[in-house]
Amino acid sequence: MARVEQRRIGMMGDEAVAYAIKQVEPDVVAAYPITPQTIIVERFSDYVADGLVRTEFVAIESEHSALSACVGAAAAGARAFTATASQGLALMWEILYIASSMRLPIVMVIVNRALSAPINIHCDHSDAMGARDSGWIQLFCENCQEAYDTAIQAWRIAEHPDVQLPVMVCLDGFVVSHTLEDIEVLPDEVVKEFVGERPLVRVMGHEGEVPYRLDPTGREPLSMGTFAMYDLYFEYKRQQEEAMRAALKVIEEVGREYGELTGRYYGLIDQYKLEDAEVAIVGLGSSMGTAKDAADELRDEGIRAGVLRIRSFRPFPTETVREALKGVKTVAVMDRALSFGGPAGPLMMDMATVFYGLKEGPTMLNYIYGLGGRDISTDDFKAVAQDALRAAEEGVEGLPVKFVGVRE
Amino acid sequence: MSSSLPGWKELPMGGVAFRPSTDIKTGEWRLGFRPVVKEEKCVGCAMCVVLCPDMAMGLGEEGKAQVNYDYCKGCGICARECPYGAIEMVPE
Amino acid sequence: MLHEGVRTCSGCGASLIAKLVLKAARKPVVVVSATGCLEVATSILPYTSWKVPWIHNAFENAAATASGVEAAYKALAKKGLIKEVPDIVVLAGDGGTYDIGFQSLSGALERGHDFLYVLYDNEAYMNTGIQRSGGTPRYAWTTTCPAGEVLKGKLEAKKPIALIVAEHRIPYVATASPSEPHDLIRKVRRGLEVEGPAFLHVICPCPRGWRFDPSLSVEVARLAVKTCFFPLWECRWEDDDMVLELTGPSKLIAEVPELKLPVEAYLAIQGRFAHLFRPKRMEPLIRQIQADVDANWKLLLRRAGMA
Missing domain, CATH: 3.40.50.970 (Thiamin diphosphate (ThDP)-binding fold, Pyr/PP domains)
Known part of the structure; x- marks a missing residue:
């Protein structure tokens, strides 16, 4: 077109x-x-x-x-x-x-x-x-x-x-x-x-192949929302996956x-100045716009920062993310939600999985921010990127989860 | 695991049923008694056809009640409700 | 419109009612089921017992699901993508109607979607193994209101669901019994004919949960009607007034009150009320049930202008 x-x-x-x-x-x-x-x-x-x-x-x-x-x-x-x-x-x-x-x-x-x-x-x-x-x-x-x-x-x-x-x-x-x-x-x-x-789409129902709907004429009936036992349930879940x-x-x-x-192209992720980035901010939604401004300011200050915004969170674009962050040494993963008692925020858990088992991967830190509408500024994002770089330089053990903008 | 059931690649989408329940012979559930129509008494009023919860009663060619033992669960509603006493529960 | 091989219990009232309801339909019908005995027993994969298009969504949302189905057909018809809007029938039990599904039912009635909602009322959560619902009658035994040393079954009265529905001022509300199949079929047809929501409350004897011999299913329903435990009536709204009429045996009882049997005739043949009679007769409780029945009956007679 x-x-x-x-x-x-x-x-x-x-x-x-x-x-x-x-x-x-x-x-x-x-x-x-x-x-x-x-x-x-x-x-x-x-x-x-x-x-x-x-x-x-x-x-x-x-x-x-x-x-x-x-x-x-x-x-x-x-x-x-x-x-x-x-x-x-x-x-x-x-x-x-x-x-x-x-x-x-x-x-x-x-x-x-x-x-x-x-x-x-x-x-x-x-x-x-x-x-x-x-x-x-x-x-x-x-x-x-x-x-x-x-x-x-x-x-x-x-x-x-x-x-x-x-x-x-x-x-x-x-x-x-x-x-x-x-x-x-x-x-x-x-x-x-x-x-x-x-x-x-067409499916094979109990009276042959018919369009996937509740046929208003009743001539091509389907039974939808049925009951599955252990002999079939698993297969349907596999199909969904x-x-x-x-x-x-x-x-x-x-x-x-x-x-x-x-003229507006969309994909699974949105990459911003990642090509030569030494530090990347990864996250979801509107605050990644703020993160992009922060990346610009950091670049003005001599820090090569970039942003990776996940557009498709489900399905999670594992390969695409891995490819996009190739060569990035330090990654700050931003979570605007908590998984109470979990090892990290929900996005961080996915990000850790992206690089699991690879010989080389970035140093990653997790930052929980913005809960209940708590604002996050360009300065906050700059501080996050700097904190991640500093931590990476000092050496990171395990998976640090930090909180941004919460009063102690 | 039943090997006669399709794998996930072959299963129709969305969990729609793909066999009619006529495969299930609920007649096997009868517990010792089955209804037998006394044709001489049956007038073909079809009350048993109306009241059978299992679609197991019909009228035969002679217009007399007929039991489909493949599906009759032997509940005995037909025998009890027949206005003419034309159906009897008989030990199997 | 149901295939043989339905996996309901022997003597089940629910499959009998579903069969009668579908028999009554004259146009193509699409069925929406709430979770429950009937839904499970007719749709265990890979099998289905439904010859008509059928959908089950969840327990509490049959009326909302039907709202969506109806809205969809209306929209598709407006666009000329389908020729005719089929009849839509909801089949739901007492749990899915009195209790968890009540909000979605009330909302759909208020919005005026065109469907017939059939409540098959077996007066407890039978699919999970006989637990009390808002439809369970007073002093009936269930596994969550057992007949113990102190408490003798359910202490509260049955919710007057059909009258509550009638107060939504929908075009048609009726009660029916499988013991009066022709009355039931006529009411289904009436419910399908009217524009807007219709509600049919059907007493649904459950041999397993009510503890009686499966051959008695229709007889138990008949006694429910003859004792006025479950009177048969239909109602519509005319000039902002509820026009309620008794039908079948209930009309006859209203005209010839001597025909009304004592409720004990209904209670005594069901194991769920056995504790009222054995080991010793609980006279005050039986009297209380009779008083409930009489009060409800009197109310109906007044509404029907036959008091």
């Missing part, structure tokens, strides 16, 4: 998501309000009220039911969308596993927010980390533009015949969701053409195709 003309509109992250979903026009949106996701639901309600979409909007009575309705809608062969945050995602937890195990290509936007208690409405990644192993693809966005772009790409990834998995598009609460940004948007018809209609692995390639392909259309 050739590059298309785009418009620039000032929108907050939530609005950008709602706008993208308006353009995609899914068949069913079932959602429940929760700060800082609410604006998505409100804006989309406006589109429904103004007759701008044909979507069936189900203003439902809980997040658990929101995702349950999406499961029903996607099983019926429709495109289904929802959005939530924090406690809402926690309430959905049970159905997360069902949606992915039933291989339903639902798209859900998560506006990352801390988990209670104490109740806190601001950003960290605890909510998404709690869903880490639920079988959903998790794409983390840095800014409003990426949130818009990813909310469009997600459908193509989820519905790819090799994938058939639900996708979470994660954006940071308030920092992205409520921050006004000038973003480029595609014309409606280009988005429509890019996502097309949902292709239905394979679909996750297949998604790595699909995320890149879709990102490339989208790039040709828009």
